[in-house]
Amino acid sequence: MPESIVTADHLVKRYGELAAVDGVSFSIAEGQIFGFLGPNGAGKTTTISILSTYLEPTSGEAAIDGISVIREPARVRGIIGLVPQEIALYPTLSALQNLKFYGRMYGLSGERLERRCRDVLELVELWERRDDRVERFSGGMKRRINLGAGLLHHPRFLLLDEPTVGVDPQSREHIFDTIFKIRDAGTTILYTSHYMEEVELLCDRIAIMDRGRVIADGTLKELLKMLGEGGVIELEVSPPGCPAHLEDELARQEAVTSVRHEGNRLFISSADSARSLAPVMQKLAGAGCQVASLELYSPTLEKLFIHLTGKELRE
């Protein structure tokens, strides 16, 4: 396991009564793409703002490459790149002028600035369009310039806050390709999204966030295992109260690994749901429970999110 380059330790950010970030801890190994997956308002951007030194936490600590984001923000800013959720480009300036502006902000000048602007525009495949005003670009192209702006100074750690919102599928592919290239060149990446397909595809590790907390954290495989390796049997049963007293007995059936109920819904995780199905149905029938609906599915992050929170990821 490579060493951690990013550590967050019990981060809290309060706005009055609301804990936007409520005790978040995680670490990111050097060279990995780490995903933050969570619905609107989960606290993803707030956590990113703390890591990138733009927001002081109410309590807790975070460090990038051993440098505290609270005590030495200027040093941290020198080694990170931030691609914000809101596109921050000057519409009336050209692509190249925008990048030069950001490059100077990161302390680049002269030949080095010219070269990095060219490298980055080539990387996001917009060098040909360098002299066009950004206001004439499509949403996806603006996103690609926005991404490029965070890369000019070769950051060791890149924070991407929903970099694919509002882009067409082709630009999305482009952005993914670019992200893999950046990772392969050695940059560690934090990738924020509320699209589970994106984090499944891109991320080496994933933290699922909800209401300011990390509610699960691991590789995709580890996370999906929480639902049962073989799959899930989800049933709606009646009369009311039926599921609760059957949980223990159902948990003893063939291949079943865990049983949980919520209202009149039963969630049965199994190492082999096809094998578990018959004995489960038999037990239910024997106890006088009626099955109103039945669903068998393989574990996905979307299902795991519902399992952990009782709500859909996209609302």
Ligand SMILES: Nc1ncnc2c1ncn2[C@@H]1O[C@H](COP(=O)(O)OP(=O)(O)OP(=O)(O)O)[C@@H](O)[C@H]1O
């Ligand atoms: N400056 C602020 N003042 C008060 N509340 C805030 C402030 N910034 C964020 N919040 C609240 O903190 C919570 C977390 O917001 P945050 O922007 O971190 O969520 P997010 O996970 O990035 O959501 P999204 O997917 O919509 O971008 C929300 O309830 C939000 O309303």
Ligand SMILES: [Mg+2]
């Ligand atoms: Mg956000």
